[in-house]
Amino acid sequence: xxxxxxxxxxxxxxxxxxxxxxxxxxxxxxxxxxxxxxxxxxxxxxxxxxxxxxxxxxxxxxxxxxxxxxxxxxxxxxxxxxxxxxxxxxxxxxxxxxxxxxxxxxxxxxxxxxxxxxxxxxxxxxxxxxxxxxxxxxxxxxxxxxxxxxxxxxxxxxxxxxxxxxxxxxxxxxxxxxxxxxxxxxxxxxxxxxxxxxxxxxxxxxxxxxxxxxxxxxxxxxxxxxxxxxxxxxxxxxxxxxxxxxxxxxxxxxxxxxxxxxxxxxxxxxxxxxxxxxxxxxxxxxxxxxxxxxxxxxxxxxxxxxxxxxxxxxxxxxxxxxxxxxxxxxxxxxxxxxxxxxxxxxx
Amino acid sequence: xxxxxxxxxxxxxxxxxxxxxxxxxxxxxxxxxxxxxxxxxxxxxxxxxxxxxxxxxxxxxxxxxxxxxxxxxxxxxxxxxxxxxxxxxxxxxxxxxxxxxxxxxxxxxxxxxxxxxxxxxxxxxxxxxxxxxxxxxxxxxxxxxxxxxxxxxxxxxxxxxxxxxxxxxxxxxxxxxxxxxxxxxxxxxxxxxxxxxxxxxxxxxxxxxxxxxxxxxxxxxxxxxxxxxxxxxxxxxxxxxxxxxxxxxxxxxxxxxxxxxxxxxxxxxxxxxxxxxxxxxxxxxxxxxxxx
Amino acid sequence: xxxxxxxxxxxxxxxxxxxxxxxxxxxxxxxxxxxxxxxxxxxxxxxxxxxxxxxxxxxxxxxxxxxxxxxxxxxxxxxxxxxxxxxxxxxxxxxxxxxxxxxxxxxxxxxxxxxxxxxxxxxxxxxxxxxxxxxxxxxxxxxxxxxxxxxxxxxxxxxxxxxxxxxxxxxxxxxxxxxxxxxxxxxxxxxxxxxxxxxxxxxxxxxxxxxxxxxxxxxxxxxxxxxxxxxxxxxxxxxxxxxxxxxxxxxxxxxx
Numbered sequence: 001x002x003x004x005x006x007x008x009x010x011x012x013x014x015x016x017x018x019x020x021x022x023x024x025x026x027x028x029x030x031x032x033x034x035x036x037x038x039x040x041x042x043x044x045x046x047x048x049x050x051x052x053x054x055x056x057x058x059x060x061x062x063x064x065x066x067x068x069x070x071x072x073x074x075x076x077x078x079x080x081x082x083x084x085x086x087x088x089x090x091x092x093x094x095x096x097x098x099x100x101x102x103x104x105x106x107x108x109x110x111x112x113x114x115x116x117x118x119x120x121x122x123x124x125x126x127x128x129x130x131x132x133x134x135x136x137x138x139x140x141x142x143x144x145x146x147x148x149x150x151x152x153x154x155x156x157x158x159x160x161x162x163x164x165x166x167x168x169x170x171x172x173x174x175x176x177x178x179x180x181x182x183x184x185x186x187x188x189x190x191x192x193x194x195x196x197x198x199x200x201x202x203x204x205x206x207x208x209x210x211x212x213x214x215x216x217x218x219x220x221x222x223x224x225x226x227x228x229x230x231x232x233x234x235x236x237x238x239x240x241x242x243x244x245x246x247x248x249x250x251x252x253x254x255x256x257x258x259x260x261x262x263x264x265x266x267x268x269x270x271x272x273x274x275x276x277x278x279x280x281x282x283x284x285x286x287x288x289x290x291x292x293x294x295x296x297x298x299x300x301x302x303x304x305x306x307x308x309x310x311x312x313x314x315x316x317x318x319x320x321x322x323x324x325x326x327x328x329x330x331x332x333x334x335x336x337x338x339x340x341x342x343x344x345x346x347x
Numbered sequence: 348x349x350x351x352x353x354x355x356x357x358x359x360x361x362x363x364x365x366x367x368x369x370x371x372x373x374x375x376x377x378x379x380x381x382x383x384x385x386x387x388x389x390x391x392x393x394x395x396x397x398x399x400x401x402x403x404x405x406x407x408x409x410x411x412x413x414x415x416x417x418x419x420x421x422x423x424x425x426x427x428x429x430x431x432x433x434x435x436x437x438x439x440x441x442x443x444x445x446x447x448x449x450x451x452x453x454x455x456x457x458x459x460x461x462x463x464x465x466x467x468x469x470x471x472x473x474x475x476x477x478x479x480x481x482x483x484x485x486x487x488x489x490x491x492x493x494x495x496x497x498x499x500x501x502x503x504x505x506x507x508x509x510x511x512x513x514x515x516x517x518x519x520x521x522x523x524x525x526x527x528x529x530x531x532x533x534x535x536x537x538x539x540x541x542x543x544x545x546x547x548x549x550x551x552x553x554x555x556x557x558x559x560x561x562x563x564x565x566x567x568x569x570x571x572x573x574x575x576x577x578x579x580x581x582x583x584x585x586x587x588x589x590x591x592x593x594x595x596x597x598x599x600x601x602x603x604x605x606x607x608x609x610x611x612x613x614x615x616x617x618x619x620x621x622x623x624x625x626x627x628x629x630x631x632x633x634x635x636x637x638x639x
Numbered sequence: 640x641x642x643x644x645x646x647x648x649x650x651x652x653x654x655x656x657x658x659x660x661x662x663x664x665x666x667x668x669x670x671x672x673x674x675x676x677x678x679x680x681x682x683x684x685x686x687x688x689x690x691x692x693x694x695x696x697x698x699x700x701x702x703x704x705x706x707x708x709x710x711x712x713x714x715x716x717x718x719x720x721x722x723x724x725x726x727x728x729x730x731x732x733x734x735x736x737x738x739x740x741x742x743x744x745x746x747x748x749x750x751x752x753x754x755x756x757x758x759x760x761x762x763x764x765x766x767x768x769x770x771x772x773x774x775x776x777x778x779x780x781x782x783x784x785x786x787x788x789x790x791x792x793x794x795x796x797x798x799x800x801x802x803x804x805x806x807x808x809x810x811x812x813x814x815x816x817x818x819x820x821x822x823x824x825x826x827x828x829x830x831x832x833x834x835x836x837x838x839x840x841x842x843x844x845x846x847x848x849x850x851x852x853x854x855x856x857x858x859x860x861x862x863x864x865x866x867x868x869x870x871x872x873x874x875x876x877x878x879x880x881x882x883x884x885x886x887x888x889x890x891x892x893x894x895x
Contacts, residue, residue, distance in 0.1 A: 072443055119624040126380055126443060127623060130574045134616035137571060145609040189755050196754035196761060197744040197768075200733070204741045207730035214690060216716030216745025216808050225751055255567070259451065266444060271732075299455040305448025309441045310431045324734065328786050 019325035037173030046172035052284045053179040054241055059280040060190045061233035062261050067271035068194055069226050070206030074258040075132035078139040079109040079234035081253025085150055087239025088159045098163040102239040109235020110228050117224040124209055136255035143250035155249035162243045175244050186233055191273060202226055263301045266308050269315030278317055350482045352601045358488040360596020361495035365550045366569060367576040367588035368502055369543030375583035376519045376539045379442050383424050383450035384547050385570030391417050391548025392555040393457050399469050406471035414548050421544025424449050425537045458563045465562040468555040491553045498549060499589055568612055575615040579622050581632025643668040643843060649698035651688055658684040660867045671844045673858035677887060680864040682847045683725055686814050690722050691715040717745055721810035723801035725817050729789040735800060736785040739772040742807030779803045795826040815846040819853045831857050
C-alpha cells in the first residue's frame with residue numbers, strides 16, 4: 001500500500017513536471033522526430049515510423065468519435081479505405097494531381113460519413129456501432145466486387161507516389177516528413193476542436209446526452225458534424241497512405257482493422273490526445289518487435305480489451321489533461337503565495 | 348424457383364431468428380449489445396466439428412456436450428467480462444468493449460487452433476428430400492426449421508411463463524429494485540447469458556450442417572445479420588426477433604438470387620439502414636419514454 | 640404586469656396514464672413560483688413538458704405570446720429556459736468549470752471553422768466565457784472547486800453547480816427541480832438566500848420542492864398539483880389553509 005502511494009506520488013510529480021514544461025518538452029520531441037530520418041538509413045525503421053504517424057492520425061480521428069463523443073465506431077478502416085480508393089482512382093483515372101487526389105479522397109469519405117450520420121446519429125443509443133460495423137463490411141464487399149472500378153481482389157497497383165509542386169517524394173525519409181506534417185496539422189486541429197465549445201458539447205453528450213440537449217445543445221447536429229470530421233481525416237490520410245505504399249487491397253480495410261484502432265485508443269486513453277499517441281505508437285511498434293507472437297496478436301488484443309475495461313477503463317493516459325494539471329499547479333502556487341503574504345502580514 | 352428461394356430463406360431465417368433471440372434476451376435485460384454472441388455461435392459450430400473430427404465422437408454425444416460447454420462459456424463471458432463492470436457501475440461503452448474483447452478472443456482462439464481455411468462440416472441431418480413440383484425441400488431444412496421453432500417456443504415459455512422469466516423482466520426494469528425484492532440479480536443476468544450462448548450454439552451447429560462447411564468468418568457475418576434482424580423486429584422484443592430473423596433470411600435468399608450473389612451479405616445491412624430511417628423502434632419495439 | 644409564461648389546459652398522457660390533466664398556470668416576470676404536491680403528482684412531468692422533453696398531448700405553453708411546446712429541447716433552452724434535475728445530472732468526466740462553460744455553448748457565436756482553427760474570434764469568446772463562468776461560480780460559492788470533478792463535490796454543492804450551469808445558458812426563467820433535496824438546515828438556509836438573490840437580479844424562478852418551510856419562505860405564489868390536476872393556487876398563506884391541499888397531503892378527514 002505504501003509502495004503504491006510512493007509510486008503515485010512519483011507519477012504525479014512527473015505529470016506535473018511535464019505539464020509545467022510543456023513547451024520545451026514538445027520542442028525537444030519535435031526536433032527528435034524531425035531528426036529521426038536523418039539519423040537512420042534503415043528503410044524498415046522508417047517504414048514503421050511512418051506507419052506509426054499514419055496510425056496516430058487515424059487514432060485521433062477515431063478518438064473524436066469514441067473517446068470524446070462516447071460512441072464506438074468501426075468505420076475507421078472503411079473511411080480510410082474509401083479515401084485510399086477514391087484518392088487513387090482520382091489520380092489514376094481522373095488525372096488528378098497528388099494533392100487533389102488526397103482532397104478528393106477526403107471529400108468522398110466525408111460524403112459517406114454524412115450518409116451514415118444522417119439516419120444513425122439522430123438516434124440515441126448504440127446504433128452507430130452496429131451500423132458502422134456493417135458499413136465497414138459493405139465497403140469491403142464493394143471493393144471486392146466492383147471490379148471495373150476497384151479491380152476487386154487484385155487491388156490497385158502502381159499508384160503514383162506523393163508529388164508536391166512537381167517533386168516526387170519517393171524515398172522513405174521524404175514521405176516520413178510529409179506524414180509528420182500531416183500528423184502535426186491534424187493534431188493541432190483536433191486539439192483546437194476538443195478544447196472549443198464544440199468539444200465541450202461533445203464531452204457533455206458523452207457524459208449525459210439528455211442533459212446536454214436540455215442545456216441547449218443541438219446534439220444531433222453536433223454528433224453528425226463530429227462524425228463527418230472524423231471521416232474527413234480518415235479519408236485524407238487514406239489517400240496519402242495509398243500514394244505512400246503505392247498498392248492497396250480490400251483486405252487492408254476490413255472491419256478487423258477498425259477493431260485494431262479501437263484497441264489502440266483504448267490502450268492509450270479514450271478522450272486523450274497524448275493517450276492516442278502512446279497507444280498507437282505502442283501497438284504499432286510492439287507487434288513488429290514481437291514477430292513470434294504475431295499469430296497471437298488479435299488474441300492478445302481481445303484479452304487486452306477485457307482487461308483494460310475491467311481495470312483501467314480510461315486507458316493508460318485516459319483523462320490526462322496536461323492543460324488542466326498546469327492550471328491546478330498554478331492555482332496551488334497562487335494560493336500558497338497568498339497564504340504566505342497574509343500569514344506574513346498577520347505576524 | 349421463387350418458391351425454392353422462400354424455402355431456403357425460411358430455413359436460414361429461422362436460424363437467424365434463433366441467434367437474434369439470444370441478442371434480444373441480453374439486450375432486454377441489460378440494454379447491452381453482446382458482441383460476443385457471434386463468436387459463441389461460431390464456437391458452438393467448431394466445438395462439434397472438433398469433437399467429431401479430432402476425437403471421433405458421434406453427433407448425439409457431441410451436440411449436447413457442445414450446448415453445455417457453450418452454456419459455461421456464456422457464463423464466463425458474464426463473469427470475466429462484465430460482472431466487475433456492473434459492480435463499478437461503469438459506463439455502458441465499457442461493457443460494450445468488454446464483450447467485443449471476449450468475442451475477439453474466442454474467434455482468434457479458434458482460428459489459431461483449427462486454422463482459417465473453410466472446413467467441410469459433417470451433416471448429421473441428411474435424411475433425403477421431398478420434391479413438390481420443382482421445389483426441393485430437404486429433410487435437413489425441415490429439421491432445422493422445426494428445431495428452431497421448438498427452441499423459440501421453449502425460450503418464450505421460460506421468459507413469459509416462469510418465475511425466472513419474471514425475474515428477468517424485473518431485472519431489466521430496475522436492477523436495484525429487483526435486488527431489494529430478493530432477486531439474485533447476478534444469477535439472473537448470468538442465466539440470460541447462458542441461455543443466449545446456448546441458443547447461439549444450436550444455431551451454429553444447424554448452420555454448419557445446413558451449408559456443410561464452416562469458416563472463421565461466420566461469426567462476423569451472422570453478427571451483422573442478427574443485429575439487423577433484432578433491430579428490424581424491435582430490439583428486446585422476442586416475437587420481433589423471430590419475425591426480423593425470418594424477414595432477413597427471406598430477403599437475403601431472394602435478393603441473392605435476383606440481384607447478385609456477391610452482395611448477399613449487404614442485404615441485411617440495407618435492411619438495417621432502412622429500418623433506422625423509417626422506424627428505428629422496429630416492428631414490435633416500444634417507444635421508450637425518457638425519464639428525467 | 641403582463642404574464643410571461645402561460646400554460647393553458649395542459650394534458651400529458653402516457654398510454655393509459657394521465658400524468659397531467661388540464662393544468663393552467665401563469666408565471667409573471669420576476670416571480671418565484673413554487674410547484675408542490677405529493678409524490679407522483681406530475682410536478683416533474685410539468686417541467687418536462689415546459690422544457691420540451693415531452694410533447695404535450697394537448698394544451699399550450701406560451702412564452703411572451705409565442706407558443707413553445709412542440710419546439711425541440713435545445714430550441715426552448717435558447718429561448719431562455721434552463722433547468723436543474725431532480726436526480727443530479729452533471730457531466731461527471733468534466734471539471735466544475737467546464738460544466739458551467741458547457742452551459743454557454745448554446746450561445747456560442749462561433750461556427751465549426753472558428754472552433755477547429757481557433758480563430759481570434761474563438762479565443763475572444765473563450766476568454767469572455769471563462770470570465771463569466773468564474774463570475775457565476777464565485778456568486779454560488781463554488782470557486783474553490785473549479786478544477787475538481789463534480790462527483791467529488793458534496794451534495795449541496797452539486798445542486799448549486801446545477802443551478803450555476805443553468806444560469807450559464809443566459810436563461811431568464813430557471814426551473815429548479817427539488818433544489819433543497821437532501822440538504823441540511825444550514826445548506827437550505829444558504830440556498831434560500833441564493834434563490835431570492837437570483838430573483839432580485841432579474842431571474843424568474845419556478846421551483847419544485849418538498850421542503851415546505853423552504854417553499855413557504857421563498858415563493859411568491861404556489862401551485863399545488865395532485866394526481867396530475869391543479870387543486871389549489873395562491874400565496875403561501877392561502878395555499879397553506881386550503882382544505883383541498885390539506886386533504887391531498889394528509890388524506891381526507893374521516894366523517895364523524
